[in-house]
Amino acid sequence: MASTPAKRPTPFTPRSTRSTAVARDMSSRLTAPAPTPALLASTHKKYKAPLSIESRTRKGSALPSVPGSPSKSRPTSRAGSRMGTASPALTPMFPQQDVEQSVVDFQSVGIDLTGDEHGGDVVVPIPEVSVDKVMVSVRVRPPAGNTPTAWSVAPGDNTIHLSGTPTAPAAPSPANKFTFDAIHTIQPTAPLYATAARPQVHAFMSGYNAVVFAYGQTASGKTYTLSGSDEQPGIIPRAIREIFAFIRATPSREYLLRCSYLEIYNEAIHDLLAPSLGAGQAKGVEIQGGGAGGEVILSGLREEVVTSLASVREVLRRGEGNRRTASTDWNERSSRSHSVFRVVCESRERSNGEEDRSATPTTNGRHTPGLGGRQTPGAGGPRLQAKGGRSVQTSVLSLIDLAGSEKATSDKERTKEGRYINTSLLTLGTVISTLAENAAKGKSDHVPYRNSKLTRMLQPSLSGNARVSVVCTINPDASAVSESMSTLQFARRIKGVQLNAQKKEIVDTDALIERYRKEIEDLKRRLEEREQEAPVRKRRLSAREQIDESKAMGDLNSRIKQLTKLILTSQSVGSGEGDEDRPASPVKIDFDMSPYQLQQELLTAKLQLESQSNQILSLEATLLAQPEAVASPSSGEDVEKDRVIAEQGRVIRELEGVVRAYEADNASANAQAIREEVEREWQAKLDAERRVVAEKEAWAGELVRQLEKEKKMRLQLEEERRALAAFVSKFDSLGLGLLSAASSPVKVMPSPGGASATFNTRREARQQQQQMTMQNTSETVTSRDSSPIRMSLDLSMTGKLGAHPSLLEQMPEEEWAEVSFDADLGGWGGQGKNLGQVASGKSMGSPSVFGLSSKENVPA
Numbered sequence: 001m002a003s004t005p006a007k008r009p010t011p012f013t014p015r016s017t018r019s020t021a022v023a024r025d026m027s028s029r030l031t032a033p034a035p036t037p038a039l040l041a042s043t044h045k046k047y048k049a050p051l052s053i054e055s056r057t058r059k060g061s062a063l064p065s066v067p068g069s070p071s072k073s074r075p076t077s078r079a080g081s082r083m084g085t086a087s088p089a090l091t092p093m094f095p096q097q098d099v100e101q102s103v104v105d106f107q108s109v110g111i112d113l114t115g116d117e118h119g120g121d122v123v124v125p126i127p128e129v130s131v132d133k134v135m136v137s138v139r140v141r142p143p144a145g146n147t148p149t150a151w152s153v154a155p156g157d158n159t160i161h162l163s164g165t166p167t168a169p170a171a172p173s174p175a176n177k178f179t180f181d182a183i184h185t186i187q188p189t190a191p192l193y194a195t196a197a198r199p200q201v202h203a204f205m206s207g208y209n210a211v212v213f214a215y216g217q218t219a220s221g222k223t224y225t226l227s228g229s230d231e232q233p234g235i236i237p238r239a240i241r242e243i244f245a246f247i248r249a250t251p252s253r254e255y256l257l258r259c260s261y262l263e264i265y266n267e268a269i270h271d272l273l274a275p276s277l278g279a280g281q282a283k284g285v286e287i288q289g290g291g292a293g294g295e296v297i298l299s300g301l302r303e304e305v306v307t308s309l310a311s312v313r314e315v316l317r318r319g320e321g322n323r324r325t326a327s328t329d330w331n332e333r334s335s336r337s338h339s340v341f342r343v344v345c346e347s348r349e350r351s352n353g354e355e356d357r358s359a360t361p362t363t364n365g366r367h368t369p370g371l372g373g374r375q376t377p378g379a380g381g382p383r384l385q386a387k388g389g390r391s392v393q394t395s396v397l398s399l400i401d402l403a404g405s406e407k408a409t410s411d412k413e414r415t416k417e418g419r420y421i422n423t424s425l426l427t428l429g430t431v432i433s434t435l436a437e438n439a440a441k442g443k444s445d446h447v448p449y450r451n452s453k454l455t456r457m458l459q460p461s462l463s464g465n466a467r468v469s470v471v472c473t474i475n476p477d478a479s480a481v482s483e484s485m486s487t488l489q490f491a492r493r494i495k496g497v498q499l500n501a502q503k504k505e506i507v508d509t510d511a512l513i514e515r516y517r518k519e520i521e522d523l524k525r526r527l528e529e530r531e532q533e534a535p536v537r538k539r540r541l542s543a544r545e546q547i548d549e550s551k552a553m554g555d556l557n558s559r560i561k562q563l564t565k566l567i568l569t570s571q572s573v574g575s576g577e578g579d580e581d582r583p584a585s586p587v588k589i590d591f592d593m594s595p596y597q598l599q600q601e602l603l604t605a606k607l608q609l610e611s612q613s614n615q616i617l618s619l620e621a622t623l624l625a626q627p628e629a630v631a632s633p634s635s636g637e638d639v640e641k642d643r644v645i646a647e648q649g650r651v652i653r654e655l656e657g658v659v660r661a662y663e664a665d666n667a668s669a670n671a672q673a674i675r676e677e678v679e680r681e682w683q684a685k686l687d688a689e690r691r692v693v694a695e696k697e698a699w700a701g702e703l704v705r706q707l708e709k710e711k712k713m714r715l716q717l718e719e720e721r722r723a724l725a726a727f728v729s730k731f732d733s734l735g736l737g738l739l740s741a742a743s744s745p746v747k748v749m750p751s752p753g754g755a756s757a758t759f760n761t762r763r764e765a766r767q768q769q770q771q772m773t774m775q776n777t778s779e780t781v782t783s784r785d786s787s788p789i790r791m792s793l794d795l796s797m798t799g800k801l802g803a804h805p806s807l808l809e810q811m812p813e814e815e816w817a818e819v820s821f822d823a824d825l826g827g828w829g830g831q832g833k834n835l836g837q838v839a840s841g842k843s844m845g846s847p848s849v850f851g852l853s854s855k856e857n858v859p860a
């Protein structure tokens with residue numbers, strides 16, 4: 001169930017200044033006592049003698065509980081009674097001995113760590129380990145701040161017991177006491193590495209499979225133990241350093257190392273080194289084999305050949321970058337998957353000729369780098385030689401950072417991951433229980449390896465064919481007692497597992513080291529032959545052919561160097577930091593060489609300068625390692641093909657360069673053309689806009705002029721009309737209308753106001769006719785005007801148009817043509833008139849009647 005945010009515990013972050021200081025203080029207090037012979041002896045004895053107590057305790061125990069899941073009950077005194085009585089050394093410390101005071105100092109375990117804090121050259125005695133048992137160490141994480149701790153560690157006894165807290169002391173019971181091969185409570189990882197991992201690394205380099213894994217509840221320090229930090233390197237970086245130190249210290253053998261890095265996330269295996277893919281997209285890895293003690297094959301897993309510390313670090317960095325981590329309620333950076341860093345080591349004995357080949361000249365006195373002449377019979381003896389090869393030792397070292405068991409978190413996704421993690425840890429616990437039980441009772445009960453990817457992958461190791469070391473990490477806080485108890489019970493169970501690791505040393509022509517060696521020999525033979533023929537051939541060849549010949553020999557030489565670089569020897573591995581950049585060994589110049597040979601050397605040196613980086617070498621090697629991609633190393637045809645491919649690759653690169661340059665030139669020409677076109681387009685638009693504006697301005701000017709003219713004319717006509725009206729009314733009042741009627745041929749009856757009535761009648765008739773014309777005109781108007789200006793007229797004018805005689809009506813017709821502007825019909829709702837039409841309909845009103853609207857609709 002999701003917990004509420006208020007209840008969310010603060011994730012443990014002891015890397016803060018404070019907790020680091022606590023831990024340092026702790027270690028400084030604990031490193032004070034000098035090692036005593038008695039302690040040394042006791043420690044060594046522990047490594048020799050398997051802890052039978054644990055395996056006996058295992059008998060009759062129920063299924064293992066997953067650390068982190070609440071333990072159903074505290075260990076009972078029944079279990080304790082089987083363990084025998086508590087060590088007298090513990091008694092005075094019960095129940096309140098502080099972890100810090102009772103910790104085992106790493107110096108007391110009798111290990112020389114000279115120069116090893118940051119992985120300097122390691123020349124220390126390897127502690128004796130009982131090779132048929134799992135090496136079990138416990139690491140107690142420093143307490144978080146002032147949190148009370150619940151565990152005590154008896155110095156020198158490799159025993160940890162539950163003491164409880166001052167307010168809730170634990171009952172002194174043998175069930176609360178656990179003894180292991182080593183218990184570490186101090187912060188530095190060096191002592192832990194020396195006891196828990198160094199023997200495994202040495203065994204691995206000697207041909208045994210080896211597994212080191214960290215197990216414990218979330219935030220208890222597994223990743224800190226395995227990976228560590230820059231200041232405090234963990235087991236993995238230390239192991240890598242030790243591997244190279246081992247090679248440096250073993251001149252009689254040559255080695256080939258390959259690395260892979262995977263994680264098991266939600267029961268799916270992902271390759272953490274898959275190129276250019278995030279962990280989420282990386283293609284899955286499948287487990288094959290592993291049954292009946294056979295080897296496990298991880299199909300689809302990428303293995304990279306590594307030749308230096310730096311190249312391994314790069315692989316680690318890449319893999320760690322792809323690992324799934326997330327902040328949880330308990331750990332700011334919690335591993336959400338089990339991660340497995342694997343190193344495969346192939347090694348074989350070097351022949352005498354190979355051992356000092358740097359000093360051995362070839363038959364023609366020439367010193368070709370890496371060319372050591374004919375092989376002398378070497379390792380493997382005549383019998384193996386007769387079989388066509390020498391024996392190769394192959395071993396695998398797996399360094400595993402398990403995800404921590406945990407309770408449901410406040411986050412749905414984290415809870416889902418947690419379920420997968422807990423399930424696989426539970427399966428691991430069950431497998432370990434069954435194995436321990438089988439070992440104790442001499443049974444061969446079914447072991448459910450297949451119930452999880454983790455156990456399936458570990459099957460060969462857990463079933464005995466590996467040297468196994470487990471570091472169980474515990475959080476000493478009183479609040480985590482049940483989880484710590486669960487972890488310690490797991491540690492106790494795994495101690496009961498029986499191991500029987502065997503070296504794998506066979507004549508293996510498929511071993512990569514063997515294939516490379518063969519290819520190198522073949523290439524050297526061909527190079528030698530060419531060199532011997534060179535003086536004769538040179539006379540026959542044209543200048544062009546001579547260049548080609550030099551190039552072909554240069555290619556052969558550089559290929560030999562590439563392959564030689566992959567095979568590690570005590571001379572070729574550097575002495576430490578930055579060794580990856582150092583040439584394998586300085587090339588001596590033989591001044592007795594002919595100019596032709598010197599030319600070859602020069603060419604070779606140039607090609608070497610241009611040679612690919614370590615990364616490319618690794619990629620190529622990985623490619624070669626895949627059976628379908630491997631060409632027969634001894635086939636001259638394939639070498640020729642390689643040469644042609646390389647040549648074509650070079651031509652392609654050159655052409656690409658030309659194309660890029662061409663595109664770059666064209667791109668600028670294209671950009672220029674596009675810019676000009678866009679400019680032209682915008683210029684045209686600008687011109688059009690300017691024309692429109694000019695038209696509008698002209699139109700507006702014209703309008704103003706017309707209106708002024710109209711105004712003047714209107715005033716003048718009004719004057720005339722008033723004068724005429726006055727005259728007519730005077731005329732009527734004098735009765736002169738009759739006179740005129742009498743003089744007309746038609747008899748007109750006198751009537752009061754006759755002239756003005758006649759005038760009115762005529763005017764009405766004219767208005768009716770005018771309205772009819774306007775209606776007809778409006779029906780014919782169907783299209784919108786294209787004038788840039790739209791004008792809405794006051795609708796009230798439509799009535800006025802009818803009510804007042806048009807002034808234009810009274811204008812001389814020749815002047816009408818000067819008035820040529822349009823009005824928008826749309827705003828009139830069909831009743832309005834185009835001004836031109838109004839004019840033609842003789843219905844133009846006064847300027848005030850037009851009511852030019854302030855919302856002239858001018859198109860943008």
Ligand SMILES: Nc1ncnc2c1ncn2[C@@H]1O[C@H](COP(=O)(O)OP(=O)(O)OP(=O)(O)O)[C@@H](O)[C@H]1O
Pocket residue numbers: 012013014015023140141142186187216217218219220221222223224225331333334335336402403404405473
């Ligand atoms: N021995 C130690 N000394 C100092 N700090 C430690 C030690 N062990 C763990 N820590 C710190 O405790 C925190 C949690 O440790 P870490 O991430 O290694 O736990 P974890 O067991 O790997 O957790 P998860 O299972 O969630 O991944 C880290 O900040 C780490 O630096």
